[in-house]
Amino acid sequence: xxxxxxxxxxxxxLYRNRSLAYCKFVQLATVRPDGHPANRTVVFxxxxxxxxxxxxxxxxxxxxIVDLYEQPWCEVCWYFPKTREQFRLHGRLALVSEHxxxxxxxxxxxxxxxxxxxxxxxxFSWADPGEVRDLNASFQMELPSETxxxxxxxxxxxxxxxxxxxxxxxxxxNRTDYKRQPDDRWVTIAVNP
Amino acid sequence: xxxxxxxxxxxxxLYRNRSLAYCKFVQLATVRPDGHPANRTVVFxxxxxxxxxxxxxxxxxxxxIVDLYEQPWCEVCWYFPKTREQFRLHGRLALVSEHxxxxxxxxxxxxxxxxxxxxxxxxFSWADPGEVRDLNASFQMELPSETxxxxxxxxxxxxxxxxxxxxxxxxxxNRTDYKRQPDDRWVTIAVNP
Numbered sequence: 001x002x003x004x005x006x007x008x009x010x011x012x013x014l015y016r017n018r019s020l021a022y023c024k025f026v027q028l029a030t031v032r033p034d035g036h037p038a039n040r041t042v043v044f045x046x047x048x049x050x051x052x053x054x055x056x057x058x059x060x061x062x063x064x065i066v067d068l069y070e071q072p073w074c075e076v077c078w079y080f081p082k083t084r085e086q087f088r089l090h091g092r093l094a095l096v097s098e099h100x101x102x103x104x105x106x107x108x109x110x111x112x113x114x115x116x117x118x119x120x121x122x123x124f125s126w127a128d129p130g131e132v133r134d135l136n137a138s139f140q141m142e143l144p145s146e147t148x149x150x151x152x153x154x155x156x157x158x159x160x161x162x163x164x165x166x167x168x169x170x171x172x173x174n175r176t177d178y179k180r181q182p183d184d185r186w187v188t189i190a191v192n193p
Numbered sequence: 194x195x196x197x198x199x200x201x202x203x204x205x206x207l208y209r210n211r212s213l214a215y216c217k218f219v220q221l222a223t224v225r226p227d228g229h230p231a232n233r234t235v236v237f238x239x240x241x242x243x244x245x246x247x248x249x250x251x252x253x254x255x256x257x258i259v260d261l262y263e264q265p266w267c268e269v270c271w272y273f274p275k276t277r278e279q280f281r282l283h284g285r286l287a288l289v290s291e292h293x294x295x296x297x298x299x300x301x302x303x304x305x306x307x308x309x310x311x312x313x314x315x316x317f318s319w320a321d322p323g324e325v326r327d328l329n330a331s332f333q334m335e336l337p338s339e340t341x342x343x344x345x346x347x348x349x350x351x352x353x354x355x356x357x358x359x360x361x362x363x364x365x366x367n368r369t370d371y372k373r374q375p376d377d378r379w380v381t382i383a384v385n386p
Contacts, residue, residue, distance in 0.1 A: 022274045029222035029232035029268070037230050039222035039270040041279050075222070077232040081215045086234050126365070126385065133368075133383040172319070175326075190326040192319065 004052045004186050006163040006178045010078075010087060017082045026078040028056070028158075030067035030093070038067055042156075044078070048108065054089070054158040057112060057120075060097055061128050061152060068093045068156075076158060084168040091160035098151045105155070113149045124150040166193060197245045197379050199356040199371045203271075203280060210275045219271040221249070221351075223260035223286070231260055235349075237271070241301065247282070247351040250305060250313075253290055254321055254345060261286045261349075269351060277361040284353035291344045298348070306342045317343040359386060 017023035024044045032038050045055040054076065058064060068074070076089040096105045113121065121144050127137035144150050163178040173193035178186050210216035217237045225231050238248040247269065251257060261267070269282040289298045306314065314337050320330035337343050356371040366386035371379050 020274070022272075025272060025274075027220035027222075027232055027270045027272070029220075029230035031224055031228065031230050035224065035228075035264065036266040036283070037222040037224050037264075037268045038281075038283075039220055039232060039268040040281060041270060041272045071228065071230075073229040075230045075232040077220045077222075077234060079215075079218060079220070079234045081213070081218075088231075088233060090229070090231075123386075129385050130368075130370075131385050133385050137385065175323075177323075192322050192324050192326050192330065193316075 001051055001184070004160070004163075004178065004180075005188050006087070006160075006165060006176075006186070007047075007052065009085075009165055009176075013080045013083055013085055013087070017080045020082060023080055023082070026076050028064070029075045029077070030064050031071040031073070032063070032067050033070050038063065040064070045112065048157055052160065054160070055108075055112070056156040056158065057116075058154050058156050059124055059129060059152050060154050061130075063130065064156075065095065065154070068095060074158060076160075086164075086166045086168075088164040088166075089158065089160040090162045090164075091158050094157045094159065096155035096157065098149070098153075109153070109155050110147075110149050112155055113153055114146055118143050121146075121150075121153075124152045194244055194377070197353070197356075197371065197373075198381050199280070199353075199358060199369075199379070200240075200245065202278075202358055202369075206273045206276055206278055206280070210273045213275060216273055216275070219269050221257070222268045222270070223257050224264040224266070225256070225260050226263050231256065233257070238305065241350055245353065247353070248301075248305070249349040249351065250309075251347050251349055252317060252322060252345050253347050254323075256323065257349075258288065258347070261288060267351060269353075279357075279359045279361075281357040281359075282351065282353040283355045283357075284351050287350045287352065289348035289350065291342070291346075302346070302348050303340075303342050305348055306346055307339055311336050314339075314343075317345045 025041050028042045029039045042056045048055050072092045074093045078087040161180045165176045167174040175191050175193040177189045177191050218234050221235045222232045235249045241248050265285045267286045271280040354373045358369045360367040368384050368386040370382045370384050
């Protein structure tokens with residue numbers, strides 16, 4: 001699959017904002033089973049191999065896992081402060097958990113686990129997120145094994161079907177829509193900001 | 194109505210991140226009529242008078258107006274980079290448009306219009322946002338009157354019923370849930386990060 005045309009503006013934005021560690025923080029919106037939206041910050045962990053799919057990590061016990069079972073569609077909002085531009089990526093989320101029956105995806109899961117920092121790995125051994133805090137619960141920075149992936153550790157792959165790129169700099173502002181066609185080609189349209 | 198208990202941590206975060214102009218940028222998630230989530234950056238414009246309602250501005254022609262007619266529930270995700278903390282505010286959106294029959298709300302609408310910069314006001318006179326760009330369309334920085342509010346100009350008031358505050362700093366991280374009760378009192382609970 002060739003690189004989608006929105007990959008180059010995202011790569012440029014990542015490069016120009018690289019002095020800000022948090023330029024890889026994006027907001028992921030899902031829909032809860034009750035039909036209300038949910039929204040949280042997640043860390044962009046690169047694209048999956050040669051695809052246009054964005055990679056995130058998550059804990060199997062987190063609420064977004066429940067959300068995506070009923071509604072896999074999501075929208076990622078990615079604002080780059082330095083260059084003042086926003087990408088809105090609309091697409092589907094796929095879960096890669098310990099139960100996923102696909103060798104390539106399990107390979108991705110264990111490789112991503114190994115690439116995590118010790119502190120990031122430790123979080124997957126913490127007490128259930130979102131539950132009332134038990135003062136005796138363990139939140140220690142214990143070091144789970146680098147090779148044995150904890151069952152709570154999951155990957156989310158986000159496969160965009162449309163991307164809306166807004167550049168606030170410029171007079172007037174520029175806005176570009178990218179839409180994936182049924183044959184997987186991408187169409188690029190300049191739209192009003 | 195007294196200040197909700199999450200107002201003080203938000204005020205503190207705003208103060209500590211005040212060197213970043215974009216610390217007032219938040220991501221607003223809504224649900225589209227087709228059931229998919231939508232997510233975009235909006236600017237926090239303060240609280241409405243003595244309430245706990247967040248104020249945003251929007252264009253009547255924007256997609257989020259369509260979204261909130263069918264699903265007024267939204268979630269605001271607010272990440273503060275300097276202090277590394279996130280607030281997730283869940284609640285309902287109310288629209289204040291030229292058709293709103295409420296003197297106080299119309300007063301709010303015209304006051305907010307007057308407080309906008311010239312450039313911000315000009316955007317409401319631009320060609321329809323999201324439509325295919327017409328190279329002849331006007332995006333000039335013309336200056337709409339300070340006193341005559343353009344019909345496209347709307348206010349969104351967001352009334353939270355729960356707030357989830359996550360502080361990434363600290364070992365372990367801290368997470369606090371604030372939940373509004375049916376009698377409008379707020380309950381504060383420490384939860385697992």
